[in-house]
Amino acid sequence: MSAFLDDISTRDGLxxxxxxxxxxxxxxxxxxxxxxxxxxxxxxASTPAEGRERLHALSDHLEEVLAKGQxxxxxxxxxxxARQPRDARYQGRxxxxxxxxxxxxxxxTHRNAASFVxxxxxxxxxxxxxxxxxxxxxxxxxxGADLSSVPGVLALQEELSRRGHPLAALPLQRRRWESSFGxxxxxxxxxxxxxxxxxxxxxxxxxxxxxxxAPDIRLAxxxxxxxxxxxAILVAEDGEGTHEAIEQRVLKLRPALPKAPSDTMTSLLxxxxxxxxxxxxxxVCERDTLSHVADFFxxxxxxxxRGWLGAAYGRLALWRTLExxxxxEVSWSSDAPEKRWNACTWYQFKGSxxxxxxxxxxxxxxxxxxxxxxxxxxxxxxxxx
Numbered sequence: 108m109s110a111f112l113d114d115i116s117t118r119d120g121l122x123x124x125x126x127x128x129x130x131x132x133x134x135x136x137x138x139x140x141x142x143x144x145x146x147x148x149x150x151x152a153s154t155p156a157e158g159r160e161r162l163h164a165l166s167d168h169l170e171e172v173l174a175k176g177q178x179x180x181x182x183x184x185x186x187x188x189a190r191q192p193r194d195a196r197y198q199g200r201x202x203x204x205x206x207x208x209x210x211x212x213x214x215x216t217h218r219n220a221a222s223f224v225x226x227x228x229x230x231x232x233x234x235x236x237x238x239x240x241x242x243x244x245x246x247x248x249x250x251g252a253d254l255s256s257v258p259g260v261l262a263l264q265e266e267l268s269r270r271g272h273p274l275a276a277l278p279l280q281r282r283r284w285e286s287s288f289g290x291x292x293x294x295x296x297x298x299x300x301x302x303x304x305x306x307x308x309x310x311x312x313x314x315x316x317x318x319x320x321a322p323d324i325r326l327a328x329x330x331x332x333x334x335x336x337x338x339a340i341l342v343a344e345d346g347e348g349t350h351e352a353i354e355q356r357v358l359k360l361r362p363a364l365p366k367a368p369s370d371t372m373t374s375l376l377x378x379x380x381x382x383x384x385x386x387x388x389x390x391v392c393e394r395d396t397l398s399h400v401a402d403f404f405x406x407x408x409x410x411x412x413r414g415w416l417g418a419a420y421g422r423l424a425l426w427r428t429l430e431x432x433x434x435x436e437v438s439w440s441s442d443a444p445e446k447r448w449n450a451c452t453w454y455q456f457k458g459s460x461x462x463x464x465x466x467x468x469x470x471x472x473x474x475x476x477x478x479x480x481x482x483x484x485x486x487x488x489x490x491x492x
């Protein structure tokens with residue numbers, strides 16, 4: 108059965124093996140695919156390090172074939188493959204948890220929410236593929252599914268809460284300001300909030316805010332402690348902390364700036380002398396909306412060209428960052444966070460140089476009342492993510 112794996116050391120052999128896996132998928136030969144997955148794992152120990160990449164590539168392809176299948180049996184087979192024991196010595200960059208996150212993303216990309224809900228009923232106990240299903244919930248929530256009243260998902264959420272799993276804090280519905288995340292993740296959908304009326308209304312609100320101008324005053328700033336989650340969305344993927352090319356500050360303002368136009372905020376950023384923007388030739392700061400700021404952050408972890416975290420942990424990191432920027436900790440299960448963040452005034456800024464240095468991109472959150480602000484910035488260099 109697995110003889111076609113013997114010649115994958117050549118390009119043609121690898122191509123033929125991929126084609127054979129495709130054929131097995133089309134024929135719905137799912138037991139055979141389970142056997143192939145087990146054989147690929149068994150061969151890792153006796154394969155030189157330089158050849159394991161091809162085995163990993165075939166494993167990835169087999170899982171994708173099963174994820175793309177439109178029948179329940181193919182999805183159940185994918186779960187069976189996911190349950191197969193793996194030797195951590197040969198898994199390269201994929202830890203057990205990371206592999207389940209990858210599989211959740213595959214299901215979110217190629218399956219619908221109804222299919223995922225059905226799979227929840229096939230879990231084999233509370234320990235079974237817990238990370239896959241915990242992440243899978245948010246793969247579908249951010250694509251527009253409302254899972255807040257689905258019994259199987261609620262039972263999973265209770266289990267996550269009991270274990271103190273970090274994803275248990277996230278709501279099972281997509282918030283209004285998250286409505287474009289599905290498109291960022293590659294799902295084509297109509298944004299119910301992205302209407303002409305909504306855009307005109309937003310533009311009108313911005314025009315009204317432009318009427319408020321700050322007098323020519325001298326601001327005094329005082330640094331405050333930086334909350335631990337402020338740069339969560341930009342933290343290095345290895346979890347060892349923020350990259351040196353990240354700037355984060357929390358400042359008290361005297362006098363207060365309840366309404367600050369963009370040019371006032373630009374002047375403040377220049378006066379702060381942020382090390383990350385030392386000698387920047389150009390600093391541009393514009394007021395923005397919560398949804399656009401969220402898009403800016405989430406796109407950084409939704410893109411595999413940068414530091415892919417997946418929908419679930421990307422969403423978690425984003426909420427932590429917004430919570431720290433907004434300056435108040437409240438339960439995420441209520442609408443209190445959204446009310447707080449909508450009461451803030453948001454800005455995006457960019458610092459650039461005339462030479463080849465990468466620009467700095469950042470976000471400022473002017474908190475309600477204008478007595479404090481928080482900011483986070485990062486060098487716009489894809490290799491950091």
